[in-house]
Amino acid sequence: MDYQNNIKRIEEYVSSKLSVVDAGHDMSHINRVVINAKVIQQQEGGRLFVVVAGALLHDILDEKLFDPTEAEFELRDFLKSIYISLDEINLLVSLIKCISYGSEFDNNKDDLFLEAKIVSDADKLDAMGAIGIARTFHFGGYKNRKIYDIDVSPVRYSSTKEYRKSAAPTINHFYEKLLLLKDKMKTKTGKLLAEQRHLFMEKYLKQFFEEIQENPFDNFL
Numbered sequence: 001m002d003y004q005n006n007i008k009r010i011e012e013y014v015s016s017k018l019s020v021v022d023a024g025h026d027m028s029h030i031n032r033v034v035i036n037a038k039v040i041q042q043q044e045g046g047r048l049f050v051v052v053a054g055a056l057l058h059d060i061l062d063e064k065l066f067d068p069t070e071a072e073f074e075l076r077d078f079l080k081s082i083y084i085s086l087d088e089i090n091l092l093v094s095l096i097k098c099i100s101y102g103s104e105f106d107n108n109k110d111d112l113f114l115e116a117k118i119v120s121d122a123d124k125l126d127a128m129g130a131i132g133i134a135r136t137f138h139f140g141g142y143k144n145r146k147i148y149d150i151d152v153s154p155v156r157y158s159s160t161k162e163y164r165k166s167a168a169p170t171i172n173h174f175y176e177k178l179l180l181l182k183d184k185m186k187t188k189t190g191k192l193l194a195e196q197r198h199l200f201m202e203k204y205l206k207q208f209f210e211e212i213q214e215n216p217f218d219n220f221l
């Protein structure tokens with residue numbers, strides 16, 4: 001198998017599919033997830049091709065962005081066309097399907113295989129820290145949401161459906177998702193990297209509430 005060539009073809013495929021979706025899920029997100037995944041793989045091991053291809057493809061079956069049945073059909077066709085084996089195609093598809101955060105409300109994800117754990121951690125890291133903060137306010141602006149509203153408390157979601165329906169102010173998202181991510185990391189290296197980004201978000205929130213002279217969610221976590 002020609003690793004470099006296959007990775008390049010997969011990159012081109014993902015880039016053509018994601019060019020039509022929002023900037024929170026553009027190629028720069030994918031590239032950062034690939035970088036994070038490689039850093040984690042260097043420490044944790046795992047098959048490099050599965051890690052990198054999985055990171056490149058991780059949003060390609062996302063139900064928020066695509067029709068998942070159609071997207072899976074197309075993806076399998078594409079991977080076959082570049083001579084990826086059926087076993088490896090099945091592995092990649094199962095990796096992509098099991099790493100979305102949303103689906104974690106509904107499934108128990110502790111039994112993932114190593115490469116899936118790595119890509120899952122790499123994706124979560126990109127939702128944290130300075131880049132995570134930027135993506136979150138970008139998303140809130142795109143949806144025309146309020147930055148904050150001290151009268152709307154964060155919610156603990158128990159299902160994906162409920163989580164997706166929320167139109168809460170953007171600052172609530174930190175309490176509803178971002179600050180919970182560090183405890184969902186699945187590899188030792190991922191946990192370590194998440195710790196730094198988590199501390200940075202806490203520092204950011206502390207300053208945020210100091211500036212507005214309110215701290216309504218202090219006791220939420």
Ligand code: ADP
Pocket residue numbers: 024100101102126127132135136137139140166168169170173
């Ligand atoms: P997932 O698929 O992991 O549930 P999304 O793909 O919906 O997450 O979110 C991608 C990024 O968009 C998040 O990391 C976050 O920065 C931002 N985002 C998602 N939902 C919200 C929200 N309700 N408020 C603000 N930002 C959000």
Ligand code: NI
Pocket residue numbers: 029033058059123
């Ligand atoms: Ni992603």
